[in-house]
Amino acid sequence: MEESPDPPFEQTYKNLFNNITPQKNFPELSAVEECELPLIDLSRLNLGEIERRACKKQIAMASREWGFFQVINHGISREILEKMRGEQVKLFKKPFHEKMNYKDLNFSAGSYRWGTPSATCLKQLSWSEAFHVSLSDVYPHCPIYPQVFGIMPHTDSDFITVLHQDHIGGLQLVKDGKWFAVKPNPEALIINIGDLFQAWSNNVYKSVEHRVVANPLNERFSTAYFFCPSYDTVIQSGDVPCVYRSFSFGEYRKQVQEDVKIFGHKIGLPRKVKTKMIIVGDLLTGEPRSWAKVVENVGVWPIVGPTA
Ligand SMILES: O=C(O)CCC(=O)C(=O)O
């Protein structure tokens, strides 16, 4: 009998399955509306100055309002994208033990992940497997949907992410405090702003929380390219006042990994906020405020003391 390609989620993470109570209703998942991301035609960049400027404006607006957009006429042909998907399917369909022991593909140790090794409860378990080449993800059909996510809610810790997903769907993002399901368009590439770009732009462009919901029937494939600077690159906005302390990408990445180990999720940019400004703001207004609100308002608040 042929060995299954699927990772042994239930065996490896069996302690997480001990106390699950069958729940039928997950209103926060079923109520999610579908949205179409702003669609940007990159061929406009080559059509002369006026078109070029209008296109750039559109990109800037989508990055501010959505943190996500999709691009067409991006220069990668449909055949290449389909070929990439074909190779990806071939790789993930290999028997699990073969994927575990890959030596011939030049993958470094630890480049194959399935599930979430740091998970301490089912909610923290991602029902997906990934090769970090760039990142090639497969979300096997999930027998315990909707008790787990394909990928837990997160923001990307990079500068910008380029994503290609198939027609199955499952990617969701937060807009105006609500979750939306992204309508798939296999011809388009999805671009999203990462934490580093948000910090560099002093919160003008948004690194938006997103997740992938698992699917009880179909498996789903996606490929992500995380555009990152070198570890010693310092991220600092030139704006005054500046929301975040300057930090290197290496330092940020290390902190994210430590937080995931300790808390099961990353803290991310709130760690880099100039904290004294927040305390001053709170004392002045007397209002309890959320992190996000505080971060957004920093620029307009009086500063009565030195900032960290
Ligand atoms: O598979 C997807 O659609 C998104 C994956 C993702 O968000 C990530 O790997 O950071």
Ligand SMILES: [Fe+2]
């Ligand atoms: Fe992501």
